[in-house]
Amino acid sequence: MNLIATIEIKPLPAPITHQHSVLLIGSCFTEHIGNNLSDLKFKVLQNPNGILFEPISVCRNLVSYIQDKEYTSDDLFHYNELWQSWSHHSQFSQPDQKQALERINNSQHTAHQFLKKADWLIITLGSSFVYKLVDNGRFVANCHKAPGQWFDKYLIPIDEQVAELDNTIHQLFHFNPKLKIIFTISPVRHLRDGVVENNRSKARLLETVHHLVNKFDRLFYFPAYELVIDVLRDYRFYDIDLAHPNYAATQFVMEKFSDYAFTEPTKQLIKEIRQLVTARNHKPFHPTSQLHKQFLQKHYELAKRLQEQHSHLDLAAELEYFRL
Template structure:
């Protein structure tokens, strides 16, 4: 039979991710999709403390602020359309009150500083190689916040520029955290607002950058999320209606490959048991006070306790409280 689909083997990580690992994830919106699944299964994962970032320069700038222990001040904010913003951060931090904006930014900053200091894994998802720099001082911004385009220079990074930024970060990071390992992925999101040809050029820069670094450092690895969607699934039915973002099916497919090839074998066996607890918590009974549902709650309270006793690193207190009616 003719094969109308290309599949390829995904190499398992030489050092797999474990449930007990601390994970920091930074980068594009695709990082959030995978990160949220890790959090759902109760991995200790902190996702995008700066919000979504796309290009290598903005991502490295954010990580340098964690290494510096930076605390943001009003000097780091600007006002546009009655809202206060940070050039370094996603618009989810923006607001009408500068004190509240800074509070949100610095709370996330403190969490990121702690997580990176102790991290076993840093997962970086690069989205695009295009940068936007302020015309006033050439500063590369993480988000344009709907400021008029005339305020920015747009540039496609060269591979040497991207490599240099990330290479410098790696040296500094490895000096500060002797155990951290870094897993690179490239987002399969197609940034067609830059243009179809331009998007492909951008992804090519990221590919060359990542593989140069992975070949240079022993503690760097690559997971082919981009190839799984673009070359394996390779069909618009695996994209949302915007034809840009992978849909739930595609994300689940990438997640399945991630768990199969990146997780410790013993932890893979835990996932179905944790998933069962999560599904049970999401169950909405027809009669909450009925004897059948009360028996259901008792059963899953017992299963949750047993799982926590067997694996003390699993933080299932919220689920246990739900089943015990507390």
């Protein structure tokens, strides 16, 4: 008897390898995928503007990377003693305006250069709700805890999402002809919007993404949302807020992503890299003991062998850590 539903996930026709560069953008679930890939020594850049939840912000920031937009003081506002940007996460906010712009523009330039050569773009959409400034109608990517009366909340219609993403995808393919795109929908439940409203929001994202995937042959869909909502389908797999998938759920999704995106040789390499990463995180009780020196020597030899066999890997930190 089957106690959980199953989803058939067809593997990517052209798998991701360690020789590829991957840009990730979108909701907080993007960072679960990005951190995992980064730990496993894939070449990644994630969320150059910080976390973005909805399609309008994702699209407009991707276009800003294509254009290598230079932000100026006119793009910032001063609130709560910080210079902030409506297009960026609060991690870019600074008491000094010059420092805020420097951080923002350094990130912009890095994103422009990375996107120009990237092999893959992973977009994780979290919500169809957007916020617009009341005084000028501008869409904002982050409200920065400003007063609620500053904003109008808006549920983006499907046709508006499709139009915005379609235009952005054409610009991306013109900018980087080799780029391929994977869409995912975040399984994080936006319960503050309300359960019914969250479901309407996710439904619009799903319809939008599948419309585009069916249109472009370089677009793909990975069902992270369905794996948590329909396969696991249990509050045991959520944190105490009942909104965010917990460690067990995210690991389950990443195991499925591995089957979806990687070949068997890549998965074998990942297994050896994970061994190194785990060993490096090990905290010895007796670092001067002979046993620990043998431990370091063993993993230094593994890191050295992998570096020689896979010159595109960056294992410099591991080699330095394990070197006696």
